[in-house]
Amino acid sequence: MPIIAGELTMQALVVDISAPAGLRPAEVEDPVPAPDEALVAVRAVSLNFGDVNSVKAGLFEPGAVPGYEAAGIVEVEARDGSGPPRGARVATFGLDGAWATRRAVPVRELAVVPAGVELGAASTLPAAGVSALRAVRRLGPIVGRRVLITGASGGVGRYAVQLATMGGAEVIAAVGSEARGEGLADLGAAEVVVGIKRIAGPVHGVLETVGGQVLADAFAVLADGGSLQSIGCASGEPTTFEPLATVSDPHRVLETFMAGAAMGEDTRYLAALLAAGRLRPQVGWRxxxxxxxxxxxxxxxxxxxxxxxxxxxxx
Ligand SMILES: NC(=O)c1ccc[n+]([C@@H]2O[C@H](COP(=O)([O-])OP(=O)(O)OC[C@H]3O[C@@H](n4cnc5c(N)ncnc54)[C@H](OP(=O)(O)O)[C@@H]3O)[C@@H](O)[C@H]2O)c1
Structure with a gap:
């Protein structure tokens, strides 16, 4: 397909702060892929706390096309020959550009999706799934150890519960209400709690996505030698630690987590788990x-x- 710069041939959700959710449908220019980028015809996109809230926070120019995760079909393969051919089904990641009918994606940020994995399910993997996978890895060996996952009802949380369980951890899933805990035991959580203060005994690792008081409470139940990965702050609330809370038990780590880039390889791994029925896509709204x-x-x-x-x- 010839790509002509400047033609308004693509449908997208573009930033418009006066519109509902800060977005409106519009026709925009097709993306022009770099040599190492494939042009992908998008079939499904998955929303994230991060991309949705960065629109609300005014981090994009008016008219920009946001969105991290999308899955679709390769329409034009990367010119340098490094990626999958035209017609391949792929899941893709980027810091913007997902919420459109076409997306140009660097080959390192996409993964071929096995036959049998539906593209809507695949679209949830590159940001939420890979972030969960990489955060679990940052805890080090977790076999037979207790791991606390906060915001376990959310996109990252539901994948983290499954992946930490798969890694051999005894998972404690923390949620905001009993209703939000539904289904988490089926995903492998040994315990589902509302409020961290109810946890009996220390945990070796924490995957923390909520921030505010939850972060301070989670750090307080971390065992000596344990690691807390601070992944996000969905609550938007500041955190206050009790005096000396961070200087007692000197071998505890509170670390900033960033999922990083080059999501393709880990997305491929998670898509294979979906295909094998070992990971369950967590699509709660469609x-x-x-x-x-x-x-x-x-x-x-x-x-x-x-x-x-x-x-x-x-x-
Ligand atoms: N560092 C990184 O690389 C990275 C990567 C991915 C995501 N993140 C961050 O991780 C966090 C979670 O992302 P996500 O995509 O999993 O989000 P999500 O699907 O919206 O889930 C967030 C969860 O946080 C809980 N929560 C508590 N207070 C909340 C509030 N005031 N507003 C909304 N949710 C609240 C909710 O659980 P309950 O309803 O059960 O309380 C919700 O299920 C976000 O802050 C995101 O930016 C960071």
Missing amino acids: GGWDRFAEAIEALCGRRVAGKAVLDVAAD
Whole structure:
């Protein structure tokens, strides 16, 4: 397909702070891929706390196309020959550009999706799934150890519960209410708690996505030698530690976590787990992408168990 710069041939959700959820549908220019980028026809996108809230926080210029995760079909393969061929089904990651009918993606940020893995499910892997996977790895050996996962009801949390369980941990899933804990025991959680103060005994590792008081409470139950990975702050609340809370038990680590880049290889691994039925996609909301404002409202309102997926075109 010839790509002509400047042509308005692509549908997208673009930033418009006066519109619902800060977005409106529009026709925009097709992306022009670099030599190491494939052009992907998007079939499904998955929403994240991070991309949705960075729109609300005004981090994009008006007219920009946001979005981290999308899955679709390679329409034009990377010119340098490094990527999958035209027609390959792929899951993709980027810091923007996902919420559109076409996306240019560096080959290192995409993974071929095995036949049998549905593209909506695959779209939830590159940001939420890979972040969970890399955070679990940062805890080091977890076989037979207690691991606390906060915000366990969310997109990262539901994958983290499954992956930490797979790694041999005894997982304690912390959620905001009993209803938000539904389904987590089926994903492997040994214990589901509302409020960390109810946890009996210390934990070796914490994957923390909520921030605020939850971060301080989670650090307080960390065992000597344990690691807390501070992944996010979904609460938007500041954290106050009790005096000396961070200087007693000197071998505890509170570390900043960043998922980083080059998500392709880890996405491929997670897609293989989905294909094998060893990982369960956590799609708690699904609908056409014309319903984006409703999906964003549900996600930000903590009414989605896991991920919200928007269908852009038929798979
Ligand atoms: N560092 C990184 O590389 C990285 C990568 C991915 C994500 N993140 C961050 O990790 C966090 C979680 O991401 P996600 O995609 O899993 O988000 P999500 O699906 O929206 O889940 C967030 C969870 O946090 C809990 N929460 C508590 N207070 C909340 C509030 N005021 N508003 C919304 N949620 C609240 C909710 O659980 P309950 O309803 O059960 O309380 C919710 O399920 C975000 O801060 C995100 O930016 C960071």
